[in-house]
Amino acid sequence: MDRQPPGWREAIFAFSWFQSVDADRSGNITFKELKQALVNTNWSTFNDETCVMMINMFDKTGTGKIDVFGFSALWRFVQQWKTMFHQFDRDRSGNISHGELHQALSQMGYTLSPQLIQLIMARYGQRSANPTLQLDRFIQVCTQLQSMTEAFREKDTGRSGNARLSYEDFLTMTATRLI
16 A cells, blocks of 8 residues: 555656756756756757746746756646647647647637637747647647736636727736746
């Protein structure tokens, strides 16, 4: 019978991974160390934008670095998104296609037009005739979409799908939510 608290194996793994990523043994993970640690399904490193976003999300001290607790939370965050990524990568290509992204976002509760999905793919996808998203960009798109939706809902008090806001409100909302 396992008498350990729930999640203890994951915590030990996250701590072990933290120690291997913390190359300078500072007790914190820097942008450079994080970028070297996170890889897509094709073994390419995560892009700079996604790494900066994650540092900003999990840096609770405002130093631009992640401590072991923030890193443990980041590890769980990445694992959850990786599971979701594999769930929606229906053809097992290691990438999310336009159709797979549309299906994923629909299942997450987002009703987006094919034109908006195409715009997202053009902005975040790999440059090609049929752009696709790797894990890092999938995480970035979904996280930013969640954040922007939360910001919009704060303004859409009647839950009508419409909000009236000034240009200043829009810029403030965007600047504070784009992690």
